[in-house]
Amino acid sequence: MTATVATVKGGEDGTDSPYALSHLDALESEAVHIFREVAGEFERPVILFSGGKDSIVMLHLALKAFAPAAIPFSLLHVDTGHNFPEVIEYRDRTVEKHNLRLHVASVQDYIDRGVLRERPDGTRNPLQTVPLTEKIQSEKFDAVFGGGRRDEEKARAKERVFSLRDEFSQWDPRRQRPELWNLYNGRHAPGEHVRVFPLSNWTELDVWQYIAREGIELPEIYFAHERDVFKRGGMWLTAGEWGGPKDGETVEKRLVRYRTVGDMSCTGAVDSDAVSLEQVITEIAASRLTERGATRADDKLSEAAMEDRKREGYF
The missing domain is CATH 3.40.50.620 (HUPs)
Known part of the structure; x- marks a missing residue:
């Protein structure tokens, strides 16, 4: 989305003074x-x-x-x-x-x-x-x-x-x-x-920059912390009563954070040392994967997993 810029003659020296929404x-x-x-x-x-x-x-x-x-x-x-x-x-x-x-x-x-x-x-x-x-x-x-x-x-x-x-x-x-x-x-x-x-x-x-600008509080799991996780399907998942880990899946303590939050069984953590909003923003700006593409196993069930669920009534 591009903000509309209105430019008016406002300075005594004749220079343009832009008035635009960020x-x-x-x-x-x-x-x-x-x-x-x-x-x-x-x-x-x-x-x-x-x-x-x-x-x-x-x-x-x-x-x-x-x-x-x-x-x-x-x-x-x-x-x-x-x-x-x-x-x-x-x-x-x-x-x-x-x-x-x-x-x-x-x-x-x-x-x-x-x-x-x-x-x-x-x-x-x-x-x-x-x-x-x-x-x-x-x-x-x-x-x-x-x-x-x-x-x-x-x-x-x-x-x-x-x-x-x-x-x-x-x-x-x-x-x-x-x-x-x-x-x-x-x-x-x-x-x-x-x-x-x-x-x-x-x-x-945009979401993270807005959170930083507005000083919005978030759950702590969005920032780097030590957590017991195990690897499945290329993602670090949190152990729990939902069914993980299974035989052969080893739990280890890692410094991780979450980019998105859903069900523990399908939401993966990412390795990160970002403990502040500024560090998270820097990390996101350098990422080439969306948060769902990188950390949501439920979106990988099929090529059209999300669209199928949307047709059934999911968001």
């Missing part, structure tokens, strides 16, 4: 506009909040959009039961700090009731779709904010900012609507809803 200001302005547009168009919006960096930035933007009033949305988290404890602690602390309402859709509940079955590989990320879509339907949410960005993965690059879902929460790329001049079409039939992506035009580097 790229972060432009991205922030766009996201704030999207939040306010949804508040005006929809009756029951909700913010998908996992305690990961993108959802944290999204919540920060929502708080800015409606300050000093409270945000007119509740939060929704699909709890896999295999989440990082540091992230769940951050989630609960944030909800309490801002006096927010949190809806939780539990994958474990669906497993206990026999609606879902554990996968052989132990990962529960693909099992999130049914709890998510049923919670949306039961609560009658008509707009659901997600932190997806177009630079993350090729299926997410196809998304519009307003992405229509049918009465079964399924995504059809052929029903994508044009979005010209930042005009968003929220029209939907009864039973349908719209997924909204305020961070669509952000990159991972």
